[in-house]
Amino acid sequence: MKSVEEAVSGAGDASTRASDAVLAVLRRFWGFEGLRPLQLEAIQAGLDRRDSLVVMPTGGGKSLCYQVPPAVAGRTDVVVSPLIALMKDQVDALRLSGYPAAALHSGMAQMEVRDAERELAGGRHHLIFVAPERLLTPRFLDLAARLKVSSFAIDEAHCISQWGHDFRPEYRRLAELKTRFPGASIHAYTATATERVRGDIVDQLGLTDPAVLVGSFDRPNLLYRVRPKLDVNAQIAGTIRRHKGEASIVYSISRNDTERIAAYLTSEGVRAAAYHAGMEADERRRTQDRFAAEEIDVVVATVAFGMGIDRSDIRCVIHAALPKSIEAYQQETGRAGRDGLPAECVLFYSAADVIRWRNLMERSAAESATPPEVLESGKLLLEEVRRFATVVRCRHAALSAYFGETHQGASCGACDFCLGEVEGVADSTVLAQKVLSCVARVEQRFGVEHVVDVLGGASSERVRRLGHEKLSTYGLLKDLPRKTLTNLVYQLVDA
Ligand code: ADP
Ligand code: ZN
Numbered sequence: 001m002k003s004v005e006e007a008v009s010g011a012g013d014a015s016t017r018a019s020d021a022v023l024a025v026l027r028r029f030w031g032f033e034g035l036r037p038l039q040l041e042a043i044q045a046g047l048d049r050r051d052s053l054v055v056m057p058t059g060g061g062k063s064l065c066y067q068v069p070p071a072v073a074g075r076t077d078v079v080v081s082p083l084i085a086l087m088k089d090q091v092d093a094l095r096l097s098g099y100p101a102a103a104l105h106s107g108m109a110q111m112e113v114r115d116a117e118r119e120l121a122g123g124r125h126h127l128i129f130v131a132p133e134r135l136l137t138p139r140f141l142d143l144a145a146r147l148k149v150s151s152f153a154i155d156e157a158h159c160i161s162q163w164g165h166d167f168r169p170e171y172r173r174l175a176e177l178k179t180r181f182p183g184a185s186i187h188a189y190t191a192t193a194t195e196r197v198r199g200d201i202v203d204q205l206g207l208t209d210p211a212v213l214v215g216s217f218d219r220p221n222l223l224y225r226v227r228p229k230l231d232v233n234a235q236i237a238g239t240i241r242r243h244k245g246e247a248s249i250v251y252s253i254s255r256n257d258t259e260r261i262a263a264y265l266t267s268e269g270v271r272a273a274a275y276h277a278g279m280e281a282d283e284r285r286r287t288q289d290r291f292a293a294e295e296i297d298v299v300v301a302t303v304a305f306g307m308g309i310d311r312s313d314i315r316c317v318i319h320a321a322l323p324k325s326i327e328a329y330q331q332e333t334g335r336a337g338r339d340g341l342p343a344e345c346v347l348f349y350s351a352a353d354v355i356r357w358r359n360l361m362e363r364s365a366a367e368s369a370t371p372p373e374v375l376e377s378g379k380l381l382l383e384e385v386r387r388f389a390t391v392v393r394c395r396h397a398a399l400s401a402y403f404g405e406t407h408q409g410a411s412c413g414a415c416d417f418c419l420g421e422v423e424g425v426a427d428s429t430v431l432a433q434k435v436l437s438c439v440a441r442v443e444q445r446f447g448v449e450h451v452v453d454v455l456g457g458a459s460s461e462r463v464r465r466l467g468h469e470k471l472s473t474y475g476l477l478k479d480l481p482r483k484t485l486t487n488l489v490y491q492l493v494d495a
Contacts, residue, residue: 018043025071026064029099036061038215042187043068046077049151049185051210053201058191058334060215063090066153066187070126071099076147079129081155082168087129094127103129104140123147132170141180150184152177154205157188158327161200162374164193165327165381178206192327195404217330217403221337222345224395225416226388228487229350232320233264239318239346240270240298246315247291250300251332253321253356261320262300272298303328312338319347324357325381326388326402349389351490357382394418435489441471448489456485 018026018035022043026032035043038054039061045052046069056062070077081087087103094101102116102125120128120143128149134140158164160171177186188201188210202210227235240248250265250272252258258274265272273287273296290296292311300320317336323329329347337343358379365375388398395415400407411418438455446462453460454468463469 021072022068025068029067029071029094029097030064032064035064038213039065041211041213045211045213046070046151046153046185046187047072051186051205051207052213053157053188053190053198053207053210054213055190055193055198056213056215057217057219058331059338060191062155062189062191065189066155067094067099067127069151075151076120076123076125076149077127077151077153078135078144078149079127079153079155080132080135080174081129082132082159082171083156084131086155087131091129099127100125101127101129104134105129105131106134117143121146132168132174136173136176136180144181149181152181152184152186154186154188156190157201157205158190158193158197160204161193161197162371163200163377164190164197165325167374167377172204175204175206192330192403194327194402214404217405218396218400218407219334219337220396220412220414221340221342222333223342223414224333224399225344225346225421226349226395227346227416228484229321229348229353230483230487232348233261235348236261236318236320237265237268237270239316239344240265243316243344245297247294247311247313248298248316248318249314249332249335250298250318250320251323252300252302252319253353253360255302257320258300258302262298265298265300270298271296272300275299275301277302303332313341314338315341315343317343317345319345322347322349322353322357322382322389323385324361324378326385326399327381329385329388330399330403347389351386354382354386392417392422438471439489442466442468448486451489452482452486455489456482 018040022035026035038056042052042054042056042062042065046066054062054065066077066079081090084103084105084107087105088107091101091103102120104113104116108116119125130140154160154174156166157171159166159168160174161167177184186205186207188205188207190197190201193201198212198214201207202212229235236250240250250258250261252261255274255276255278258276262272262274273290275284275287279287287296287299291299303323314336317333319329319332323332333345336345361375361378361382364370365372365378384402388395388402391398394407394412394417396412396418397407413419416422435451435455439451442451442454450460450462450468452458453463454471459469
């Protein structure tokens, strides 16, 4: 496959501007005046029926790339999508603007499916949305053959890869598409894919000479901060206070956590509510609506939140706990500042959350008979995000590197590292060595408290009794706040 540099295209010059037919369709159904750079190439691949892999961040405008070609070419294409809710939303929105589309999914009654199929057989629809498990049923294959479907779009294509963060076994069967429809083109779309996942998507779908179009993942308007997690409730409240009256999202691991944090924030006078998959659909919708209507400022959510929110003025995304992959972090922080204005993302890191995630993964793998290699790649993804949280480096550069991009410029000016907020950064290796050497010299018989006393030069009764003052020659460390020092020791001893 092509390298990223090769694949990223420049903004359209005159020779790459959208054709009149494309512009006419854009105006007719969406009222848009033009395309974004990668959309142009993606739509061209769709029109040429050349296989493609399009990686564009959330909000980049992927759906338009598969919606436009069939409308221009007057054909019926198929979109494979994993989530019924997303399918429904898209179909409703398309129909409202007069674009003929339909969905076939398991949430529909037998009758509805039959009606939709009959309607579709007329051949006047441009898109059929279908779940992966339905796509390969004889009934659907028959319909697709009758409609002479010649182009398939695979949404959330990373779900096909076990190296991705959301592997779905039912996506594996999409590998059959190329043999079932030898002449058809396949267009894969995803918001998050590392090089490895991209390669896997191309291989598994059997894409032939695909156009690989990769957008930029860097979000220069987001300010990233990682802080040691100490008193997390107070830390969250403190961060929210800096964004008084603005929209924020707090992500946490468990349903209980979301409720606890929301209750704490409410007690602090913040207009906050919890949101998680264990709530009734009505209740969830209410929270979502109140957030949209600006009746509440903060939603405290598990990962489930975000699918349906379209508030572009979110000024702050807080991770009360480590997310389980960089992909998840990128998507969740990606909800901030979609209006392009500055927004802040704060991650509160504790090594304990890594252990918590590992336990959760193991338990869920055991319950759902997950193949060992899938569990293993889940743990590797977790390790990557742990490294991101603990590495002493520009956050923008680290995220870009993870997605195979090179971040330009020595300092981004929008992360804790580049702003010089990470204590003792320049000497971090030295710091770590000093801590570890102290741990070794107190002979590992004493707890973190004692090590911190020694390092910080505190003259505690125990330090004196053991004659450990003479170890307190750690200069730099004495200047660190005790909390920072404690956290540093925890991280190193834990590792
Ligand atoms: P994605 O699927 O990549 O997350 P969407 O397809 O949902 O992104 O598009 C994100 C938003 O951008 C939508 O509100 C969409 O209407 C808007 N959008 C997409 N393409 C264009 C365009 N060419 N001009 C103006 N707005 C666009
Ligand atoms: Zn930086």
